Amino acid sequence: MARPPDLSFPMHSVDIDLGDRSYSILIGSGFLPDGIARLADIRATSAVVVTNATLARLYLKGWSGFLATVYPRVHVVELPDGEEYKNWDSLNRIFSALLEWGCDRKTVLFALGGGVIGDLTGFAAASYMRGIAFVQIPTTLLAQVDSSVGGKTGINHPLGKNMIGAFHQPRLVICDLDTLDTLPKRELSAGLAEVIKYGPIADMALLDWLEGSLDAVLAKDRRALAHVVQRSCQIKAAVVGCDEKETGLRAVLNFGHTFGHAIEAGMGYGVWLHGEAVAAGMVMAAELSHRLGMVDARFVQRLTSIIGRAGLPTRGPIVDAADNAGRYLALMHVDKKAQAGEIHFVLIDGPGRAVSRPAPDALVRQVIDACCG
Amino acid sequence: MARPPDLSFPMHSVDIDLGDRSYSILIGSGFLPDGIARLADIRATSAVVVTNATLARLYLKGWSGFLATVYPRVHVVELPDGEEYKNWDSLNRIFSALLEWGCDRKTVLFALGGGVIGDLTGFAAASYMRGIAFVQIPTTLLAQVDSSVGGKTGINHPLGKNMIGAFHQPRLVICDLDTLDTLPKRELSAGLAEVIKYGPIADMALLDWLEGSLDAVLAKDRRALAHVVQRSCQIKAAVVGCDEKETGLRAVLNFGHTFGHAIEAGMGYGVWLHGEAVAAGMVMAAELSHRLGMVDARFVQRLTSIIGRAGLPTRGPIVDAADNAGRYLALMHVDKKAQAGEIHFVLIDGPGRAVSRPAPDALVRQVIDACCG
Known part of the structure; x- marks a missing residue:
């Protein structure tokens, strides 16, 4: 299914200048299993990966294994796949999980997925204890080119799409081009x-x-x-x-x-x-x-x-x-x-x-x- | 019940300096029925007052009547009274009402109440369409001395108090000392x-x-x-x-x-x-x-x-x-x-x-x- 990562491929990056909320977008191939040195700058007592069932099957093992080498604790919240789940129930599942695991403000959330996962996870990060860090790992071309910049996060309301949300900038965006191999045409x-x-x-x-x-x-x-x-x-x-x-x-x-x-x-x-x-x-x-x-x-x-x-x-x-x-x-x-x-x-x-x-x-x-x- | 407002009493104020999020806290007596000239600076196509049943009975008529002289449309969301209602359900009632009324980003929310109403309304304002304006009218001494400064907003989660929220500064705080007349000792x-x-x-x-x-x-x-x-x-x-x-x-x-x-x-x-x-x-x-x-x-x-x-x-x-x-x-x-x-x-x-x-x-x-x- 997936081709081998091109390890000789030079990493691209874009620096987003927002003062004390500046961050980088890393664009490349073969990030795993070697991981990303930049994560060492994002200190946290625990990392929580939010993803969906489809992506969990494809990528979770690699990412959670790697994150375990960087953070003392790694947890996973797996949500159902689909725009219809970009709602309060999914958001609350993230909050409940974070509270059950005793996650404090020194927690970093990883959004491993497309726009739905990114928007949900970003809003969870914006609102949990009034704001914690999050990292985006967008796995669709749309999320890579659109959600990487702008800081928009949120959920749908039964009366309107994207009506509830926040502007919350990620600490880092990792565009792993290898994930596009599994993206439908x-x-x-x-x-x-x-x-x-x-x-x-x-x-x-x-x-x-x-x-x-x-x-x-x-x-x-x-x-x-x-x-x-x-x-x-x-x-x-x-x-x-x-x-x-x-x-x-x-x-x-x-x-x-x-x-x-x-x-x-x-x-x-x-x-x-x-x-x-x-x-x-x-x-x-x-x-x-x-x-x-x-x-x-x-x-x-x-x-x-x-x-x-x-x-x-x-x-x-x-x-x-x-x-x-x-x-x-x-x-x-x-x-x-x-x-x-x-x-x-x-x-x-x-x-x-x-x-x-x-x-x-x-x-x-x-x-x-x-x-x- | 209430003594007549002391109209000769000079208004006090505190300016909170936060750059482009700066705002004033007005402290006085007899704000109503003459109203507050400062509201004219907060332009909006509609004003939505969030309050509870107890305060609605005491103060709503005066405030909504006054706001109707400033804003083209004035709506009211009345929530049940009590800390146990500082939750997602109450927040969602505000969102649903705003969407049903077709409120856009040029809406200003007024939090008429104590800490619960202030925290809920502030978080609703922080999250509705990723952030709209809000004005606090704190009606308890605690809310006047504590919630007027700091920008903390939020709701409780079944697993913890104040766990979900945002930092969102009000555009104005009006501490009407007359409302303390009805405050229990x-x-x-x-x-x-x-x-x-x-x-x-x-x-x-x-x-x-x-x-x-x-x-x-x-x-x-x-x-x-x-x-x-x-x-x-x-x-x-x-x-x-x-x-x-x-x-x-x-x-x-x-x-x-x-x-x-x-x-x-x-x-x-x-x-x-x-x-x-x-x-x-x-x-x-x-x-x-x-x-x-x-x-x-x-x-x-x-x-x-x-x-x-x-x-x-x-x-x-x-x-x-x-x-x-x-x-x-x-x-x-x-x-x-x-x-x-x-x-x-x-x-x-x-x-x-x-x-x-x-x-x-x-x-x-x-x-x-x-x-x-």
């Missing part, structure tokens, strides 16, 4: 949607590079993957840098997400993966930018082409046979990003530059009609 | 325990003043109460100032709390009020300091005397007829402040100066034997 593609996103909004050189190297990325070539993760984290860090608590500037990271959230909600959460919805949403947002005279048709075509090559949908689904555009608009209006009744779209104001602003409903309808089904 | 005394505490650990002038003015405080004289709240907040702010996230220096605020927590746990939570347990705990900690040669017997006598005059217990209870000192020690060992097996006591290292350090078990036993029953 569909999820690799979904992760690539967020990578492609960084091109139009901030760095067209990344889009150029992807056009030349996408086949290597899809073949999980270590060097290609390392570049993808490193550049994505660097760009996100630059955007988030001025806006740690999400007051507005960060909004450009939501390129494709306004349409994308409508797709996810309209199809029922989980039918389209988040990245798939964002992919089709980016095409729609690019088309809207074009119709507002902000980019040319060639730009939209170029973006559509790379999205298709990445194995992602380039057209939105029909979410309502009777009034598809109306349903999209209704869903976007209830989205939490709708401000004072107006829907804000992240639009491309020339290649590599994004802005957030409202757009006329009639034009949005035309774009939905042109880009769906 | 026993709770006024319990609040005074934390006031008395600030003398031995930081400011003997406050102890001198209390010795001369305690009768006025107990009679709820506005000027005396204002001084008590203002000085307590100033002293706590000075101590917390260098140690916002509680890394160690703040420990001196726990004078009397190590013995006190053992009393609360040994008697069953709620049998002794927190302030009552801290009062007896301060006598024990002072006696321990004396037996370690750090303060003279007169100091212990002086502290014991003011505690007794405030209507507080000066001796600890017998928590175990067979082995009282052994039970105290066992309870202190499981307390979260026990580090690496050693119990740390806050001791008085000369009047107005405190230190945190371990003490020999045999000596602690002697103190318990001398100070209980």
